[in-house]
Amino acid sequence: MSKRIGVIFLGPPGSGKGTQAQRLAGTLQIPHISTGEILRSAIANATPLGQQAKSFVENGDLVPDSLLLDLIRERLQQEDTEKGWILDGFPRNVAQAAFLEKLLQEFTDTVPHAINLEVPDAVLIDRLLHRGRQDDTVETIAHRLEVYREQTEPVLGYYRERNALHSIDGHRSLDEVTDSLTAIVGR
Numbered sequence: 001m002s003k004r005i006g007v008i009f010l011g012p013p014g015s016g017k018g019t020q021a022q023r024l025a026g027t028l029q030i031p032h033i034s035t036g037e038i039l040r041s042a043i044a045n046a047t048p049l050g051q052q053a054k055s056f057v058e059n060g061d062l063v064p065d066s067l068l069l070d071l072i073r074e075r076l077q078q079e080d081t082e083k084g085w086i087l088d089g090f091p092r093n094v095a096q097a098a099f100l101e102k103l104l105q106e107f108t109d110t111v112p113h114a115i116n117l118e119v120p121d122a123v124l125i126d127r128l129l130h131r132g133r134q135d136d137t138v139e140t141i142a143h144r145l146e147v148y149r150e151q152t153e154p155v156l157g158y159y160r161e162r163n164a165l166h167s168i169d170g171h172r173s174l175d176e177v178t179d180s181l182t183a184i185v186g187r
């Protein structure tokens with residue numbers, strides 16, 4: 001059993017999860033694991049995972065849990081996670097959160113910090129429209145926000161009940177948000 005740092009980035013699309021997760025990973029020297037990135041790269045390389053995930057990602061729907069659970073199990077046991085890990089985009093629903101909790105009990109004593117980046121909807125939409133990713137069209141953005149409210153927001157409650165949720169104001173400068181994060185994670 002080893003004690004690792006575990007950080008989970010929650011918060012809606014466009015809230016700055018990816019950027020902040022990457023910065024924190026650099027400071028803490030632990031890997032930034034983005035399920036969205038893993039899926040986009042699988043799609044670009046037309047791997048079996050990519051072929052199965054493609055239509056879901058393009059439509060802004062969540063890919064089925066079955067495509068991600070084994071992948072997360074394996075990724076969190078790779079050597080580079082010895083000191084810890086940052087998850088960006090996982091868990092996205094309560095079933096994934098329950099899976100992760102069981103997984104962590106199995107092989108580490110990590111109690112992760114869950115971070116919710118709070119950003120007003122109008123700001124999210126504006127940021128997403130200017131990001132220019134392939135799944136960032138007006139229609140898909142609206143749908144992704146809906147999916148977030150329905151499936152991912154309940155995950156906030158899941159971590160709140162476990163006293164592990166930290167909500168921070170994500171509508172500030174990059175550095176201010178990073179400072180709040182480092183204060184929470186404690187390095």
Ligand code: AMP
Binds near residue numbers: 057061
């Ligand atoms: P992201 O880069 O985190 O915004 O993710 C982009 C897309 O990948 C999402 O809109 C989903 O289609 C898919 N995705 C990423 N993470 C997950 C997850 N944990 N569960 C299901 N689908 C996911």
